[in-house]
Amino acid sequence: VNPQLWHACAGGMVQMPLPNSHVYYFPQGHAEHTLTTVDFGGIPRVPAFILCRVIDVKFLADMESDEVYAKIRLNPLGNTDIGYNRGIDDGVLVETRNVHDSSDKPSSFSKTLTQSDANNGGGFSVPRYCAETIFPRLDYAADPPVQTVVAKDVHGDVWKFRHIYRGTPRRHLLTTGWSTFVNQKKLVAGDSIVFVRAENGDLCVGIRRAKRGGIGGPDSPSSWNSYSGN
Amino acid sequence: VNPQLWHACAGGMVQMPLPNSHVYYFPQGHAEHTLTTVDFGGIPRVPAFILCRVIDVKFLADMESDEVYAKIRLNPLGNTDIGYNRGIDDGVLVETRNVHDSSDKPSSFSKTLTQSDANNGGGFSVPRYCAETIFPRLDYAADPPVQTVVAKDVHGDVWKFRHIYRGTPRRHLLTTGWSTFVNQKKLVAGDSIVFVRAENGDLCVGIRRAKRGGIGGPDSPSSWNSYSGN
DNA sequence: TTGTCGGCCGATCGCCGACAA
């Protein structure tokens, strides 16, 4: 997955460590993210956190939902459990030094889909900022100003949209191609769409699905509560 | 799966043994049906055929394609390999005595779908024999004669079709409900449809997909050729 | 008897400006 697109989909709160940087691995936090009960019974003493070196970071996206995630390979440091080495998903980090500097922020834009955007009845209302800073330049001299916008999703698949500037008052819209995208990606009102101008010049499109229950509700039982003090 | 529907889908060439009957099991034939290379290396001498007793026969259907198959449990007889017992698919049989007597043949009918049947443009042309002997009685006094035909597929799912007798000259047609069935089952011209009036009075519908390459081509290599004489 | 075709009618899709928040 294109790194710029990945970060745009993940959101600004997500910072990923660079390889060779040092992080703390929290087994409890990792276990709680699995939504299953992890059995630590076979391991006598599980420390609350383990200082590790980042071996590798892979930016991935779910094949069906397009949701982004990362696979981080860690090596523990110090004099305990030398050679302990496994791939993990969704690492829990505190060490934010050495993260990838995001000051070279690529131009990106996200919008939460309205009812009108998600209704199969029509197109997508493009905020002016997005049309003017992310999309390719539109020839406003034409009547009406129209172009085809091509964007790659997280899998590299190409999507084409008819981008038109019309109406009174004038506004930017995506028409032909938009409903196909909504249907294929199973988007509903409340989901978000992300447009990114990648470093190589490609226009990329990603999605961020609205939280629909599941996580965020009341705490699920964890055998860790009795072990971790603070 | 309803046994009558299963046999109608499998076709008249397929005869299944009754439990407790005796059959010969051909390891070579079974291995060749797997479409993979079966490694008999770990077994010193594999006999060409093994006399077995049928323990159980299960009539099954693939969850996605609706294609029918059977799972036959065999127990070897004689003084070799007592206790050898495993479930197998698609048993290869020569002993046709003791098979289920098919003289109490339930009324069934099959038709290969034409272009007009499979085109999304329309309905299904019902051969007169099928409409008069398999379908429920139609009230020809009505104008036009119409009824709703309800049929269960191999999974027990219910499908409804509008059955009408119309046109000049008159003919039987399935209209409303037919295209949904074709789309859901992914039927194309050349596939066959099967209608069965089961013993309990239920009308059942099954499908038989046209062979589209794969099997039936040139022989695939088999390590058995060097062992089996005739 | 039944496979294929063109006609035709209603439903849906999707592009549009009006209008207002």
Add this chain to the structure above:
DNA sequence: TTGTCGGCGATCGGCCGACAA
């Protein structure tokens, strides 16, 4: 600036009899 709505033209699905194999 942009979300929602109703209008409306194009397209598509699907039911029909004509006709011929």
